[in-house]
């Protein structure tokens with residue numbers, strides 16, 4: 597009986613996922629997200645290292661998707677160039693930042709981030725980074741698509757950042773020169789590695805640092821079509837397993853902006869040349885994309901109460 601109940605519960609959750617995307621089936625959003633991952637992780641993009649020609653190709657695809665979705669530029673244009681030190685030289689990176697204006701009167705903003713760079717070519721092998729982090733960029737674009745169809749209450753900023761793999765340089769540049777005052781950013785939702793989990797699990801980190809997030813993330817876990825677990829941001833996780841400073845949310849953390857990080861645990865293809873489109877499990881990725889869209893929509897609904905709890 598328990599198993600039967602479990603099965604029907606899972607079906608109900610998946611159906612809720614379908615209905616939730618404002619008339620767009622979760623699988624349809626998943627199809628577009630798969631296409632985005634496929635394009636961003638082709639060999640032609642050569643692993644999207646910051647400052648490379650493959651990185652420029654990736655930007656061209658992301659800007660085409662921004663235009664299709666109808667995002668507005670956040671910085672006058674979409675591009676936010678920055679430079680950073682690499683050994684004895686200075687390298688250039690470029691963030692792509694768009695926005696959708698909220699329909700409510702609140703000045704609070706939700707900032708969604710995902711890095712598009714990866715490791716490039718090393719010893720003749722291309723590190724395509726399908727999961728890390730073409731998948732997160734695809735998830736961000738799915739959120740943008742959902743908010744473009746059914747507008748958010750709050751203004752949502754979409755920061756597709758560069759040079760994460762060389763020290764979170766793009767997110768640091770964004771936080772140093774944000775398109776709106778940082779005090780208005782009530783929450784950063786960072787997406788990094790959404791597609792590969794043998795256990796079907798997505799982690800939500802942030803609740804340890806911002807306890808008011810815990811019940812909200814627990815409620816979300818009851819609705820999304822993946823197993824959403826909380827953790828990896830404090831005890832019992834230590835060392836590399838504490839993800840507090842592991843991705844672009846670190847720049848927001850250091851600036852005192854509350855954040856939620858959504859991502860999978862490390863897997864056999866993590867930071868290997870085998871992190872290819874061919875190794876992305878389609879069913880889990882579609883569920884994962886539907887889940888991050890649901891997360892963003894629920895944070896938008898709840899943003900003023902969250903800002904109050906965070907005393908922002």
Ligand SMILES: [Zn+2]
Nearest residue numbers: 728729788789
């Ligand atoms: Zn990453």
